[in-house]
Amino acid sequence: MTKKNKPIELEDVVIRFSGDSGDGMQLTGTLFSNTAALLGNDIATFPDYPAEIRAPQGTVGGVSGFQVHFGHARVKTPGDLADVLVAMNPAALKANARWLKPGAMIIIDVDNFTPKNIEKAGYKEDPIREEKLEDYNVIQAPITSLTKRALEDMGLDMKSVLRSKNMFALGMIYWIFNRPLKFTEDFFKSKFKRKPEIIEANERVLKAGYYYAETIEALHVTYVVKPAEIEKGTYRNINGNTATAWGLIAAAEKAGLQLFVGSYPITPATGILEELALRKNLGVITVQAEDEIAGITTSIGASFAGLLAATTTSGPGLALKSEALGLAVITELPLVVVDVQRGGPSTGLPTKTEQSDLMQVLYGRNGESPVAVVAASTPANCFYYAFEAARLALEHMTPVVLMTDGFLANGSEPWKIPAMSEMPEIKTRIVPEGTDDYEPYKRDPETLARGWAIPGTPGLEHRIGGLEKDEISGNVSYDPVNHQVMTNIRTEKVKRIVHDIPELKVEGEQEGDVLLVGWGSTFGHLKSAQEEMDQEGKKVGLAHFNYINPLPGNVEDVFGNFEKILVCELNMGQFAGYLRMNFPQFDYHQLNKVQGLPFTVAEIKEAVNNLLEG
Amino acid sequence: MSKETSQGVVYTPKDFKSDQEVRWCPGCGDHAILNSVQRAMSQLAIQKEKYAVISGIGCSSRFPYYMATYGFHGIHGRAAAISTGVKVANPELSVWTITGDGDSLAIGGNHLIHAVRRNVDINLLLFNNRIYGLTKGQYSPTSVKGQVTKTSPYGTVEPPFNPGELVIGAKGKFFARTLDGNIKLSTDIFIEAARHEGTSVVEILQNCVIYNNGAYADITDREHKEDRQIILRDGEPMIFGKERDKGLILDREHMKLKVVKIGENGISEKDILVHNSTENNPGLHMMLVNMRWPNYPVALGIIRNVAAPTYDMAVHAQIGKVKESSPINKMDDLLTSGNTWEVQ
Ligand SMILES: Cc1ncc(C[n+]2csc(CCOP(=O)(O)OP(=O)(O)O)c2C)c(N)n1
Ligand code: SF4
Ligand SMILES: [Mg+2]
Numbered sequence: 009m010t011k012k013n014k015p016i017e018l019e020d021v022v023i024r025f026s027g028d029s030g031d032g033m034q035l036t037g038t039l040f041s042n043t044a045a046l047l048g049n050d051i052a053t054f055p056d057y058p059a060e061i062r063a064p065q066g067t068v069g070g071v072s073g074f075q076v077h078f079g080h081a082r083v084k085t086p087g088d089l090a091d092v093l094v095a096m097n098p099a100a101l102k103a104n105a106r107w108l109k110p111g112a113m114i115i116i117d118v119d120n121f122t123p124k125n126i127e128k129a130g131y132k133e134d135p136i137r138e139e140k141l142e143d144y145n146v147i148q149a150p151i152t153s154l155t156k157r158a159l160e161d162m163g164l165d166m167k168s169v170l171r172s173k174n175m176f177a178l179g180m181i182y183w184i185f186n187r188p189l190k191f192t193e194d195f196f197k198s199k200f201k202r203k204p205e206i207i208e209a210n211e212r213v214l215k216a217g218y219y220y221a222e223t224i225e226a227l228h229v230t231y232v233v234k235p236a237e238i239e240k241g242t243y244r245n246i247n248g249n250t251a252t253a254w255g256l257i258a259a260a261e262k263a264g265l266q267l268f269v270g271s272y273p274i275t276p277a278t279g280i281l282e283e284l285a286l287r288k289n290l291g292v293i294t295v296q297a298e299d300e301i302a303g304i305t306t307s308i309g310a311s312f313a314g315l316l317a318a319t320t321t322s323g324p325g326l327a328l329k330s331e332a333l334g335l336a337v338i339t340e341l342p343l344v345v346v347d348v349q350r351g352g353p354s355t356g357l358p359t360k361t362e363q364s365d366l367m368q369v370l371y372g373r374n375g376e377s378p379v380a381v382v383a384a385s386t387p388a389n390c391f392y393y394a395f396e397a398a399r400l401a402l403e404h405m406t407p408v409v410l411m412t413d414g415f416l417a418n419g420s421e422p423w424k425i426p427a428m429s430e431m432p433e434i435k436t437r438i439v440p441e442g443t444d445d446y447e448p449y450k451r452d453p454e455t456l457a458r459g460w461a462i463p464g465t466p467g468l469e470h471r472i473g474g475l476e477k478d479e480i481s482g483n484v485s486y487d488p489v490n491h492q493v494m495t496n497i498r499t500e501k502v503k504r505i506v507h508d509i510p511e512l513k514v515e516g517e518q519e520g521d522v523l524l525v526g527w528g529s530t531f532g533h534l535k536s537a538q539e540e541m542d543q544e545g546k547k548v549g550l551a552h553f554n555y556i557n558p559l560p561g562n563v564e565d566v567f568g569n570f571e572k573i574l575v576c577e578l579n580m581g582q583f584a585g586y587l588r589m590n591f592p593q594f595d596y597h598q599l600n601k602v603q604g605l606p607f608t609v610a611e612i613k614e615a616v617n618n619l620l621e622g
Numbered sequence: 623m624s625k626e627t628s629q630g631v632v633y634t635p636k637d638f639k640s641d642q643e644v645r646w647c648p649g650c651g652d653h654a655i656l657n658s659v660q661r662a663m664s665q666l667a668i669q670k671e672k673y674a675v676i677s678g679i680g681c682s683s684r685f686p687y688y689m690a691t692y693g694f695h696g697i698h699g700r701a702a703a704i705s706t707g708v709k710v711a712n713p714e715l716s717v718w719t720i721t722g723d724g725d726s727l728a729i730g731g732n733h734l735i736h737a738v739r740r741n742v743d744i745n746l747l748l749f750n751n752r753i754y755g756l757t758k759g760q761y762s763p764t765s766v767k768g769q770v771t772k773t774s775p776y777g778t779v780e781p782p783f784n785p786g787e788l789v790i791g792a793k794g795k796f797f798a799r800t801l802d803g804n805i806k807l808s809t810d811i812f813i814e815a816a817r818h819e820g821t822s823v824v825e826i827l828q829n830c831v832i833y834n835n836g837a838y839a840d841i842t843d844r845e846h847k848e849d850r851q852i853i854l855r856d857g858e859p860m861i862f863g864k865e866r867d868k869g870l871i872l873d874r875e876h877m878k879l880k881v882v883k884i885g886e887n888g889i890s891e892k893d894i895l896v897h898n899s900t901e902n903n904p905g906l907h908m909m910l911v912n913m914r915w916p917n918y919p920v921a922l923g924i925i926r927n928v929a930a931p932t933y934d935m936a937v938h939a940q941i942g943k944v945k946e947s948s949p950i951n952k953m954d955d956l957l958t959s960g961n962t963w964e965v966q
Contacts, residue, residue: 046961295706306703
């Protein structure tokens with residue numbers, strides 16, 4: 009081992025791994041993130057992959073990326089621009105060159121920069137020059153050939169050999185950032201338990217990359233990013249989909265109910281169903297239904313039968329569920345619907361993030377059909393909002409939609425694990441056996457929630473369904489005045505949830521020039537922008553919404569404290585329109601983006617600065 | 623005959639009647655079916671609170687409102703899916719799915735075949751009036767080719783489904799056929815359907831007096847019914863006819879059923895096929911459900927009744943098995959499992 013120069017300390021670093029969708033970049037990024045988290049860095053990750061599992065090799069459309077941001081301080085976003093780019097081929101460079109910080113380090117697998125690949129990526133002959141990256145710290149590493157050499161005496165087939173070249177790149181990155189290989193080696197050992205030759209191959213290549221980085225001249229500096237100052241406790245890494253699944257299980261346990269989930273696979277929501285299917289040990293029932301309609305209707309059946317029922321989907325699936333969601337509204341049964349949004353309309357951008365389902369969630373049903381709506385804002389808080397959605401559904405006897413999106417679903421962050429004893433109680437509305445004055449639509453006067461009489465309970469036999477109900481008995485009623493009364497009650501019931509949710513908090517300045525307004529997954533970027541502007545001495549606050557319907561009770565007070573309001577969202581202005589409808593007395597400026605990508609902090613700051621100047 | 627439940631209760635059909643006024647058209651076949659279901663339930667020795675009657679949308683799907691049991695009137699086509707959720711959520715319930723030919727074979731066709739494929743333990747009563755009743759007379763997937771309805775003023779040009787063929791094709795283990803007006807046969811079949819563990823599909827040939835009156839007249843009229851229906855009973859030869867002189871044999875050369883006259887061409891009673899609903903091979907059952915007047919009598923009774931594991935039981939058995947061997951028994955265990963680290 010040659011002697012290392014003293015490493016340079018950095019506050020935070022953004023690394024982007026990119027290659028063909030078959031190059032294993034998601035795994036590489038995940039392994040690096042896990043190591044960083046285990047060493048105590050705060051992290052945020054952003055996987056960005058094409059819709060096709062094996063998109064045409066070597067083309068820009070087939071590039072799969074994984075960005076990780078790790079730091080000594082709290083990290084709130086996966087980062088706008090990368091300090092380090094790993095590009096396994098010219099197409100990966102092409103797709104990512106515009107996301108680099110000036111002077112960034114670029115590690116390319118020079119073996120893949122053949123004339124054919126260069127042309128396929130849309131370059132003429134010298135990608136580095138054509139991208140004007142000559143002044144950047146470009147490391148031309150023969151990753152493929154060195155991987156082959158490291159494994160030449162192992163007798164593996166060429167496919168297996170090439171499959172491990174991502175570990176060479178990972179090894180290089182570990183050396184540059186002074187990371188131990190141990191956690192990743194442990195991963196190989198548990199993952200490939202029954203394939204010792206694969207364990208050995210991966211370890212060899214990982215080490216080959218590590219020592220290569222140490223040996224070559226170009227890398228005479230290395231970096232450290234010290235552990236973050238974070239709250240004491242036990243931590244784990246968690247992504248939004250797993251957190252959502254766990255929040256539902258936690259709510260079922262708190263409520264003393266079994267969890268039932270009827271769902272149909274759809275990107276980017278599938279991970280929730282997959283995680284829940286694993287949790288038979290906690291009694292979770294999953295039904296992979298024949299379609300989304302069966303997903304929600306099996307769940308409605310399970311809710312009628314007395315279980316905590318949920319259905320998970322993305323925008324196109326939610327469209328199929330609309331009629332049945334109305335059935336849950338009129339039968340006033342508890343139900344959680346999770347919408348992991350993606351780019352639309354139609355099949356749109358299945359693997360990309362967007363917030364364009366808001367109007368569909370709020371209004372995409374026939375009739376006056378109010379549902380409660382909450383939105384998670386970080387990967388880890390998907391846990392709390394899934395729990396909260398279930399709590400509201402059970403305590404208020406209503407369907408609740410939880411909105412997340414592709415960015416939260418696949419993104420991950422370290423999470424301080426809560427103890428179940430810290431989670432709020434959930435009191436169900438189950439009608440006890442022996443209640444003699446039971447009527448299906450008799451309500452709690454405060455919340456207007458009706459009682460939940462469970463089939464199997466003697467003496468509480470009753471019929472409910474999708475036809476309009478008589479106000480108390482629940483019998484079918486075509487009475488005109490009764491329909492008005494019931495419509496009012498259903499609306500009022502959801503409105504009254506406002507007494508059961510926290511007020512809106514403002515981050516940063518409590519009054520001032522510009523109030524940033526956001527909802528859902530944009531929190532990290534908005535919060536970073538607000539903090540940076542705070543340091544620049546600008547009077548900017550952030551009001552971020554997790555409760556969408558009903559809105560918190562103090563919105564008017566908050567909005568009234570700022571000169572200007574800037575509503576930022578990854579759609580064409582749906583939340584802004586919703587706010588205009590609810591609070592028409594304010595003027596709303598908008599920042600909107602529909603590129604299948606999150607905001608960058610820079611974009612947000614620019615928009616605020618324009619407002620401050622204007 | 624009424625039987626005592628495990629709790630010592632003896633029911634009469636009246637115990638299953640709700641206080642709601644029955645709103646089907648006078649003379650509609652649905653009235654008789656309601657009657658048969660209430661009779662069957664009173665004879666099943668199941669506590670009343672264990673019944674859940676689930677429907678979709680249609681005239682027939684109003685059924686749950688007229689029952690004094692737990693009931694759920696769903697949305698169009700989704701009765702089988704809602705029922706699946708109810709049954710999997712609580713396998714102790716006796717779940718009855720009420721659906722029409724439009725509800726289960728048009729808009730809900732997908733849910734029907736998948737419930738049957740999974741073998742969810744529900745009793746699915748398919749009210750087949752070969753018409754859309756509730757929407758006032760449009761053709762359905764079982765309307766006969768050429769049928770004139772409001773949406774086929776010149777006759778339909780599409781061939782119909784035969785529900786039994788579809789159900790057996792979807793790996794169905796129980797299929798029976800009955801007539802709305804034959805309360806005795808219907809009651810017996812409903813009882814067997816309830817006893818069968820798995821998806822029991824009962825097709826009820828139901829007359830809609832308003833929009834498709836007489837749809838089954840050719841096989842039900844007093845004059846001819848014995849010659850045009852055959853009621854299949856396990857262990858009994860497939861003999862029918864007013865004179866009980868006709869029977870079914872297998873024409874082995876053409877691999878199809880053939881109607882023969884006992885006493886002619888050397889045929890005696892012992893040549894006639896004997897019904898066995900429990901035969902796993904669906905070949906003969908498929909031929910029986912496909913028999914159509916005038917070439918054959920229409921088969922009634924329990925045509926297929928084969929034991930097989932049910933979906934709801936399999937789901938719960940798997941959960942039980944995983945629970946036994948897992949170190950994770952509660953949420954706190956899961957939260958702290960796997961890769962975690964301490965921050966001091
Ligand atoms: C989503 C939807 N589409 C259409 C309808 C209109 N509709 C109600 S019942 C029905 C057909 C009913 O026919 P069938 O299932 O055979 O029942 P029947 O009335 O004959 O008993 C239709 C088309 C509806 N209620 N919902
Ligand atoms: S329309 Fe036909 S099916 Fe409907 S209630 Fe009247 S007779 Fe019965
Ligand atoms: Mg019909």
